[in-house]
Amino acid sequence: MGELLKGKPVADAIAKEVKDRVQELKAKNIQPKLMIVRVGERPDDISYEKAAIKRMQGCGIDSQVVLLPADISQNDFIEKLKSVNNDESVHGILLFRPLPGQIDESIVKHIISPEKDIDCFNPANVAKIVEGDKTGFAPCTPRAAMEILKYYKVELKGKRAVVIGRSLVVGKPMAMLLLEEDATVTICHSKTPELSKLTSEADILVAAIGRARMIKDDFIKEGAVVIDVGINVDRDGNICGDVDTERCREKASLITPVPAGVGSVTTAVLAKHVLKACCLANNI
Amino acid sequence: MGELLKGKPVADAIAKEVKDRVQELKAKNIQPKLMIVRVGERPDDISYEKAAIKRMQGCGIDSQVVLLPADISQNDFIEKLKSVNNDESVHGILLFRPLPGQIDESIVKHIISPEKDIDCFNPANVAKIVEGDKTGFAPCTPRAAMEILKYYKVELKGKRAVVIGRSLVVGKPMAMLLLEEDATVTICHSKTPELSKLTSEADILVAAIGRARMIKDDFIKEGAVVIDVGINVDRDGNICGDVDTERCREKASLITPVPAGVGSVTTAVLAKHVLKACCLANNI
Numbered sequence: 098m099g100e101l102l103k104g105k106p107v108a109d110a111i112a113k114e115v116k117d118r119v120q121e122l123k124a125k126n127i128q129p130k131l132m133i134v135r136v137g138e139r140p141d142d143i144s145y146e147k148a149a150i151k152r153m154q155g156c157g158i159d160s161q162v163v164l165l166p167a168d169i170s171q172n173d174f175i176e177k178l179k180s181v182n183n184d185e186s187v188h189g190i191l192l193f194r195p196l197p198g199q200i201d202e203s204i205v206k207h208i209i210s211p212e213k214d215i216d217c218f219n220p221a222n223v224a225k226i227v228e229g230d231k232t233g234f235a236p237c238t239p240r241a242a243m244e245i246l247k248y249y250k251v252e253l254k255g256k257r258a259v260v261i262g263r264s265l266v267v268g269k270p271m272a273m274l275l276l277e278e279d280a281t282v283t284i285c286h287s288k289t290p291e292l293s294k295l296t297s298e299a300d301i302l303v304a305a306i307g308r309a310r311m312i313k314d315d316f317i318k319e320g321a322v323v324i325d326v327g328i329n330v331d332r333d334g335n336i337c338g339d340v341d342t343e344r345c346r347e348k349a350s351l352i353t354p355v356p357a358g359v360g361s362v363t364t365a366v367l368a369k370h371v372l373k374a375c376c377l378a379n380n381i
Numbered sequence: 382m383g384e385l386l387k388g389k390p391v392a393d394a395i396a397k398e399v400k401d402r403v404q405e406l407k408a409k410n411i412q413p414k415l416m417i418v419r420v421g422e423r424p425d426d427i428s429y430e431k432a433a434i435k436r437m438q439g440c441g442i443d444s445q446v447v448l449l450p451a452d453i454s455q456n457d458f459i460e461k462l463k464s465v466n467n468d469e470s471v472h473g474i475l476l477f478r479p480l481p482g483q484i485d486e487s488i489v490k491h492i493i494s495p496e497k498d499i500d501c502f503n504p505a506n507v508a509k510i511v512e513g514d515k516t517g518f519a520p521c522t523p524r525a526a527m528e529i530l531k532y533y534k535v536e537l538k539g540k541r542a543v544v545i546g547r548s549l550v551v552g553k554p555m556a557m558l559l560l561e562e563d564a565t566v567t568i569c570h571s572k573t574p575e576l577s578k579l580t581s582e583a584d585i586l587v588a589a590i591g592r593a594r595m596i597k598d599d600f601i602k603e604g605a606v607v608i609d610v611g612i613n614v615d616r617d618g619n620i621c622g623d624v625d626t627e628r629c630r631e632k633a634s635l636i637t638p639v640p641a642g643v644g645s646v647t648t649a650v651l652a653k654h655v656l657k658a659c660c661l662a663n664n665i
Contacts (some may be wrong), residue, residue: 227511227549284560
């Protein structure tokens with residue numbers, strides 16, 4: 098029976114370290130601050146926003162929300178985002194995506210300065226992940242998955258890692274972060290035939306598909322480490338991951354639950370990134 | 382006995398298309414131009430430079446070389462590179478790398494504008510490969526490998542591709558380009574154990590290791606397509622690839638030779654990129 102890799106102890110450990118360092122900054126009259134930019138009233142965004150604000154409070158980081166109407170014009174949006182970016186008291190900016198259709202992300206993504214871009218929206222940070230440049234910011238979700246692997250001391254060097262999903266927000270950066278730790282990495286996706294055959298080779302399997310409980314026990318190798326990045330709502334209205342945790346737990350050695358797995362670490366990573374951005378801004 | 386995928390017909394087809402389009406531009410008084418920036422007298426650079434100039438001539442593209450001393454200071458180098466970049470008659474810039482140790486590539490890589498950066502030095506182009514944004518420029522070598530696969534009509538969608546090597550110049554961008562074509566992609570490297578076991582699963586195997594004839598027939602699957610990106614000099618002074626072509630040819634269905642394989646397509650890709658940069662500059 099595989100051990101459940103709960104997110105809470107990981108998040109707590111990160112948050113504690115962040116809090117201690119924030120105290121040191123405050124003693125130097127430096128106050129880290131997160132600005133959340135939300136367009137519209139998507140329930141997922143609102144619930145993540147609440148969790149993020151609570152996390153920042155716990156770490157001594159200021160946070161504030163800029164709420165914009167869902168039908169905001171691109172020009173107005175750009176103006177708002179620029180003014181947030183130019184605010185020197187703001188160290189990190191979290192912008193909820195996807196943006197409404199009238200706003201062209203390919204234009205807007207350059208506005209948040211790379212140094213304030215704590216969730217990897219700016220191409221400068223996308224490039225840094227590929228380059229292995231640690232001055233950048235990876236998206237919070239794949240970074241949270243990496244933090245879990247690190248906390249639970251999962252050896253990555255020389256291991257077979259398989260990532261299911263090739264999104265810019267999870268799959269591709271996750272692959273690059275695993276590669277950086279010397280894993281051999283395979284990226285699978287919706288066009289991959291015989292998916293279960295491939296995933297069964299993985300020592301570390303990362304599921305970032307977005308389909309409720311799609312990964313069954315025949316997708317995993319005996320003893321595998323399974324990281325479930327999915328957050329779905331099943332037919333009965335229950336939150337669940339991409340992995341059928343109950344069935345896979347028999348075979349896996351370690352497996353993250355959903356909820357209470359990767360998702361619960363992302364706000365702690367967000368806090369860590371705000372702290373890092375604040376240090377960068379102050380040349381610390 | 383596998384068919385040899387020679388680079389020449391691929392390069393010829395690309396060059397013909399480029400030449401025809403350059404003629405059309407010239408009729409509009411637009412003259413595409415490549416600027417090559419070379420630091421020092423490395424023989425590999427000089428031989429590639431010669432081939433590139435010849436290729437540009439064949440396509441009707443102007444080319445010019447800025448030669449800088451190997452001991453140039455970083456400040457002088459930056460000044461020169463900026464002036465080349467600001468020259469409006471120049472559409473594409475090829476800068477030989479690696480640069481001498483006194484020049485910090487992490488600073489210098491931002492100088493060439495993304496629109497003139499035809500060999501993917503600027504992080505803006507690195508990000509575009511990951512994003513699948515076709516307005517950017519991939520490095521010429523992995524793009525040349527893709528051109529060969531396209532020319533010889535190798536199906537990529539749903540196929541298992543294995544890339545050996547994770548450099549920023551070949552391995553990583555190659556993986557992203559294959560992923561863009563819906564292949565399932567595995568990236569292996571020096572820390573991958575049981576390499577031959579993994580590479581034997583590949584429908585398409587790309588070798589970008591830099592070790593003479595390292596890939597033997599037991600590394601490849603019966604009927605695989607083998608793309609050899611390596612250019613090495615063996616003990617006898619002969620140029621050879623990362624693949625032992627003679628031994629692997631028995632098993633492979635298609636295999637690129639070295640020399641006369643991928644390497645002979647890169648200058649044609651370079652010409653194609655200069656043309657594209659020229660069109661971008663002229664809003665065509």
